[in-house]
Amino acid sequence: xxxQIESIIDSHKSKSGLYFxxxxxxxxxxxxxxxxLFTVTDIHAQNTSISGVINDYTNVSAVSGNNLIVGSSxxxxxxxxxxxxxxxxxxxxxxxxxxxxxxxxxxxxxxxEFATICAIPNNNEILTKNIQRSYDPSGALQIIRVPxxxxxxxxxxxxxxxxxxxxxxxxxxxxxxxFTMNDDIYLKGTGLHGGIINTSTYSCQWFLxxxxxxxxxxxxxxxxxxxxxASYISGKTAGRGxxxxxxxxxxxxxxxxxxxxxAGAGGVGGHRIxxxxxxxxxxxxxxxxxxLSYSNADNRIFFGGGGGAGxxxxxxxxxxxxxxxxxxxxxxxxxxxxxxxINVDAASTPGNSYxxxGGGGAGxxxxxxxxxxxxxxIINANGTDGGSVxxxxxxxxxxxxxxxxxxxxxVNQSALSGGIVLNNSGGQPGITVTTxxxxxxxxxxxxxxxxxxxxxxxxxxxxxxxxxxATINQSTTIxxxxxxxxGGAWQYLEGVYIDTVTSFCCDTIYTxxxxxxxxxxxxxxNGATLSANLTGADYQWLDCGNNLAVLTGETSQSFTxxxxxxxxxxxxxxxxxxxxxxxxxxxxGLIEMYxxxxxxxxxxxxxxxxxxxxNEVNGLQNMEITSSKGEVVMKINGTDQEIxxxxxxxxxxxxxxxxxxxxxxxxxxxx
Numbered sequence: 001x002x003x004q005i006e007s008i009i010d011s012h013k014s015k016s017g018l019y020f021x022x023x024x025x026x027x028x029x030x031x032x033x034x035x036x037l038f039t040v041t042d043i044h045a046q047n048t049s050i051s052g053v054i055n056d057y058t059n060v061s062a063v064s065g066n067n068l069i070v071g072s073s074x075x076x077x078x079x080x081x082x083x084x085x086x087x088x089x090x091x092x093x094x095x096x097x098x099x100x101x102x103x104x105x106x107x108x109x110x111x112x113e114f115a116t117i118c119a120i121p122n123n124n125e126i127l128t129k130n131i132q133r134s135y136d137p138s139g140a141l142q143i144i145r146v147p148x149x150x151x152x153x154x155x156x157x158x159x160x161x162x163x164x165x166x167x168x169x170x171x172x173x174x175x176x177x178x179f180t181m182n183d184d185i186y187l188k189g190t191g192l193h194g195g196i197i198n199t200s201t202y203s204c205q206w207f208l209x210x211x212x213x214x215x216x217x218x219x220x221x222x223x224x225x226x227x228x229x230a231s232y233i234s235g236k237t238a239g240r241g242x243x244x245x246x247x248x249x250x251x252x253x254x255x256x257x258x259x260x261x262x263a264g265a266g267g268v269g270g271h272r273i274x275x276x277x278x279x280x281x282x283x284x285x286x287x288x289x290x291x292l293s294y295s296n297a298d299n300r301i302f303f304g305g306g307g308g309a310g311x312x313x314x315x316x317x318x319x320x321x322x323x324x325x326x327x328x329x330x331x332x333x334x335x336x337x338x339x340x341x342i343n344v345d346a347a348s349t350p351g352n353s354y355x356x357x358g359g360g361g362a363g364x365x366x367x368x369x370x371x372x373x374x375x376x377x378i379i380n381a382n383g384t385d386g387g388s389v390x391x392x393x394x395x396x397x398x399x400x401x402x403x404x405x406x407x408x409x410x411v412n413q414s415a416l417s418g419g420i421v422l423n424n425s426g427g428q429p430g431i432t433v434t435t436x437x438x439x440x441x442x443x444x445x446x447x448x449x450x451x452x453x454x455x456x457x458x459x460x461x462x463x464x465x466x467x468x469x470a471t472i473n474q475s476t477t478i479x480x481x482x483x484x485x486x487g488g489a490w491q492y493l494e495g496v497y498i499d500t501v502t503s504f505c506c507d508t509i510y511t512x513x514x515x516x517x518x519x520x521x522x523x524x525x526n527g528a529t530l531s532a533n534l535t536g537a538d539y540q541w542l543d544c545g546n547n548l549a550v551l552t553g554e555t556s557q558s559f560t561x562x563x564x565x566x567x568x569x570x571x572x573x574x575x576x577x578x579x580x581x582x583x584x585x586x587x588x589g590l591i592e593m594y595x596x597x598x599x600x601x602x603x604x605x606x607x608x609x610x611x612x613x614x615n616e617v618n619g620l621q622n623m624e625i626t627s628s629k630g631e632v633v634m635k636i637n638g639t640d641q642e643i644x645x646x647x648x649x650x651x652x653x654x655x656x657x658x659x660x661x662x663x664x665x666x667x668x669x670x671x
Contacts, residue, residue, distance in 0.1 A: 049153055049155040050154055051155050055145055055147070055170070056145040057143070058072050058075070058167065060137050068125070071167075084128075084131070084465075085144065087109070088109055089138065089139020089230075090230040094236065096212050098213065101243055102242075108139060110292075112301060138231075142170075149173065149175050149176070152173070153179075154184070157185070161190075165193070169187070169190045169303060175330075178335075178336060181337040185342040186341075186343050187326035187328055187364060188347060188380075191325045191346075192226070192324045194247075194307045194309065194359070197358070199312050206279055206281070209252075210251045213248070214233075214235075214238065214239040215238040222251045224308065225246050225248055226247040226361070227306040242261070242286075242288065242289045242308075243305075247321055247402065250282065250310045251282060251284040254311050255398075256269030256430065257286040257307055258288040259386055259403045260322075260362035260383070261404075262302060262324065262325075262407045263292060263365075263405065263406060264426050266402055267360075269356070269402045270386070271399050272397060273446060282398070285356075287308075289307075294457050303324050304364045305362045305405070311355065317353065324362045325364025325381060326365075327364055330370070331369040331370070333371040335368070337373075337374075337375045339376050339377075340377065341377075342380070343380045345407075346404045349386065350387055352390040353389050353398065354398070356389075361404045363382045364408075365408045365409075378420075380423045381408065381409060383454075385401075385428045385429070386402045388432070388433050389433060391436065394437060395437060408424070410456075411457075411460055415458060422456060428450050429449055430445065430448055432444045432445075474512050475512070476514050477514075479574075480518060482576075484514055486514060496514075529626075529630030530569070538573070541554035542568045543567060545566050558628045566585075567583055568581060598657065600666055605645060605668065605670065607645065607646040608646075609655070611641045618660065623637075624656050626654050628653070651669075652668075
């Protein structure tokens with residue numbers, strides 16, 4: 001490390017004073033403890049173009065205090081902001097009754113919190129600090145890297161890795177300044193999976209209906225349930241009972257699957273209507289997925305549930321349930337949109353079925369922690385319509401799917417902004433598209449029901465863990481064309497940069513606001529006196545009429561010339577130098593009729609200033625002493641020829657003798 005630091009210092013010694021001093025401060029932080037790691041959060045001073053997948057994901061297989069065992073830590077860095085979130089883990093009623101799938105205990109499902117990575121001991125371990133909530137890795141726990149931008153703009157569709165049963169399905173990022181949508185955010189169907197169609201080998205019996213709420217899939221009496229926030233139960237993955245918010249699968253014979261649920265419940269699937277009493281009917285379709293309870297106190301978030309599959313007994317004729325919508329979390333100070341859409345709808349319903357049709361998935365969840373909105377933003381969190389049935393043959397009137405429930409929008413304001421258009425309706429039930437059966441009606445839904453509408457929740461407070469970080473805010477100004485080492489690189493642009501200095505626990509976050517000159521080169525003129533605006537600088541007054549020649553000894557903030565002319569000042573501050581424009585000083589009004597007669601002595605003086613030749617002045621009016629800035633510091637009796645200046649501060653002054661023809665101006669120094 002020592003050799004690296006020395007090399008960097010040598011290569012940058014030519015930089016300006018302020019720049020080099022601040023750079024040394026950064027190096028000192030490193031040298032104080034060689035065990036410290038200097039890491040940088042993902043923040044950019046300029047506006048960043050974003051599109052595609054911007055998050056990284058890894059599963060968590062074990063939690064011990066603040067230590068997380070993960071699938072891979074290779075895409076993560078110390079100092080990264082992350083989201084810890086559990087996707088499943090609820091406990092449900094397993095009874096073979098109408099209560100199957102009802103929640104008994106949500107467990108840690110839906111728990112989440114934002115945190116900061118404090119250390120990465122190895123490729124399968126991540127250490128944070130002060131984790132606040134409980135988590136169960138068996139319930140699909142994941143860590144997601146959260147990009148943090150100054151400002152960001154979508155220049156293509158922004159999305160997330162689809163949920164794969166372990167990770168994905170969530171888009172999350174932050175903007176410390178402005179987020180601008182020039183393209184859409186699209187997480188349609190990236191949430192919980194719909195039940196997969198499976199061909200049944202069970203021979204239906206017209207006199208004995210399959211009415212149970214759960215079956216082993218291999219028996220063929222029930223289709224796959226849609227995925228919910230409760231994990232599947234071995235031997236009970238099929239049948240009409242809901243999998244909490246996942247829709248139930250249609251039962252034998254050829255009934256429709258139930259719709260998935262989220263903030264709104266899913267709709268029940270449709271019946272198969274037998275052509276005669278001796279044909280197999282399907283009067284036990286999939287039950288709609290349960291609605292999920294959201295509250296500020298509980299502060300949990302969920303995917304949209306998957307729709308249940310329709311019952312199929314001829315290969316390729318039934319349809320699966322559709323996937324639920326994903327989760328979008330955005331934090332920004334300003335949010336600008338021009339009619340773009342955040343889409344967390346459930347996935348589109350598969351094409352028309354000939355056997356039982358799948359249920360629609362439920363809409364997903366959108367969380368917006370935003371300071372203010374500009375323009376119009378459209379939020380789509382709709383449930384999908386249930387699948388429709390295109391019957392064939394004279395004895396087929398099979399069950400359509402139930403509609404999926406609507407999703408959730410949760411905002412931090414107390415009411416929805418007028419610029420936001422929210423669409424989170426439940427999906428419609430599927431219908432009978434064609435039929436050749438006398439007791440079956442085209443456009444009938446065969447008792448299938450729509451999903452319920454979703455919800456709007458206000459007063460969002462995103463859950464944050466306390467990483468124990470000390471925060472230091474600092475401001476730095478550099479010269480134009482100069483640079484400053486911050487944010488992990490030499491920066492040339494103004495902006496806000498964040499550095500994290502950490503050892504094996506989180507220590508300090510440095511937030512640096514970097515500003516670029518130029519210096520203030522304004523000059524104020526007061527009579528014959530010129531004063532530079534900039535304070536605390538080094539000054540050199542120049543004679544513009546003599547090719548900007550240096551005026552020897554004139555290095556104060558103010559300057560009073562002795563002859564008329566054009567003058568400028570060169571300001572130097574923190575290694576930056578800039579020169580004012582030229583200012584005209586016209587001394588023609590100061591008539592020096594007595595310059596060879598009137599004198600002052602001693603000059604310099606520490607106490608008494610004696611005026612000689614004052615009796616020769618005609619029409620003497622008054623006298624005064626002014627500072628080098630032109631301020632009157634003493635008024636004098638016109639007849640006094642000895643003036644006590646002992647109380648004046650050390651500096652340059654002017655004795656102004658006013659008479660009827662003009663003013664005599666005599667420079668003296670108080671020491």
